[in-house]
Amino acid sequence: MNPAFDFFDHDADIGIVGHGSTLEAAFETAAQAMFSIMAGPANPGRSAHLAFEFEESDVELALVTWLNRLLAEARSQGLMLADFKLARNGERWRGEAWGSPWMQGAESGVEVKGATLTMLSVKENDGQWEARCVVDV
């Protein structure tokens, strides 16, 4: 298991937690947690790249927006994502992700429909950031 991310219990769905030394790093590992739910046993490649920007002043809503935008871009481009990079400049956020095309017919995890506002929190403690929410599967 990657110690940078973790999961917590929720009756119907799955709670994800990303950790990092910066807020952006915690968001990146939260994205890793979310995509690991969907991934099969094979490691996805890094042949595809996507990038996008968004504006959000509320950091908690920014986490949900970041995760949901990744889901939407991945599904609409038919990609499985594995690596993530996020940069912040005030209210402006620029995200990047690397992955490979979905392998039709291969073993997979389960689909994440969306990141929710349930148990949503972004906090810093002793220089370590934690970003968490429940994702709907």
Next chain:
Amino acid sequence: MDLHLLKQLTPYCWDLPLGNEKRGPVRLYGSEPLLASMDDKVLEQIANVARLPGLAGAAMTMPDAHWGYGFPIGGVAAFDAEEGGIISAGGVGFDISCGIRCLRANLDIADIAPHLQRLADQLFRDIPAGVGEEGDIRLDEDELDRVMRQGAGWALKRGYGEAEDLACIEEHGCVAGAAPAQVSPLAKKRQRGEMGTLGSGNHYLEVQVVEKIHDPAAAAAFGLHEGQVVVSIHCGSRGLGHQIGTDYLVSLAKAASRLGIRLPDRELACAPIHSPEGQAYLGAMNAAINVALANRQLLTHLTRQAFARVIPDSRLETLYDVSHNTCKVETHEVEGRKRRLHIHRKGATRAFPPGHPSLPERYREAGQPVIIGGSMGTGSYVLAGLAGNPAYASASHGAGRAMSRNQALKRWHGRELIDELKHRGILIRTRSMRGAAEEAPGAYKDVDLVAEATERAGLAKRVAFLRPKACVKG
């Protein structure tokens, strides 16, 4: 759940006393064991729903309720637009119009038993299921707009189905008020490869046998007899609905803040029905409902084709198609007054009583078919709507989870579970061992208890019990 917090009204109906709280009434349906096993979060979530503006009557939970996001799964709440009532994206969920299409076959179990393995394999080949699996039906933007406006009727016009199907789908397969212009380009883009796909998680296509008839008269009206084969298809509006949920969750959360609506939980993101934001969500949600109805129609067509390849004389008729993640405008009597209400059902099935004008003639006397989808190892129920239903004509939608997905993953291994079910005569076809483990029968409540409580609470009566024989899991 701490039952000491509740006041028991009948063996299957409980209230959360108001005390000094400023909220509407809260009512929970279910037996003592079912409620005792529910997470305390269910109570917290439904009490939060009762704090939203314009609530009519009580905020309610069904016997299969479990902890969700915003609303609990199994939550029902009605809001009156003329009294400042709201519409909530969190009260519908991401998988807008997720529901079950049930098909009855002209076959008995003896007819398919020799072919069951081939049938399971054929269905698994023909039904796109699981993460990232795409269908053969590709739509350009104009065609997708037509799906959003026409629902299952669109599928019929393209040759995917039979005219008789529409009579047995809620709203005859198409809800009014769809506004494709309120659906984001990203939502439309996400749907490109996802028409005619099953999805993942708790979605399934199951071949079942009618094992027991509880109500012979209603079963006859529904065309069911013991030993008969039926097929249940559980899925929703796919990527388009998920993206609408995503888009409006954030925009409605911001709208609520701007409009001075205090949200006890941000996931209850909502706006007044009579507001531009509320109307935009309603239009987009109705578009997603139509996409879900079209999607289940396409899957019905693919299922018929797969059956015909294995058993050429097979015939599958639509018994009923009912959604369980919706907000619908309906007229109900509240405290002696008829009111036009926006009924949110999140993980709850509509259950119209006998005589309701919306029902097809065939079911007018028996009541609306209600489907409680159980786990892949236990079974499902067909029920019928009852007169005097106290929950805005709503009933349970499934067995309801008793254990988190993480806990299930720790307890079961997908391959071993599939082998065990095969030993019990149930064939599972899936690309996700993780998904199989998360959906282990032991992770769900006892569906018999849920169906019994649903009946004894006066929500719907049991008509038939269905035992799974083969299941394509997403």
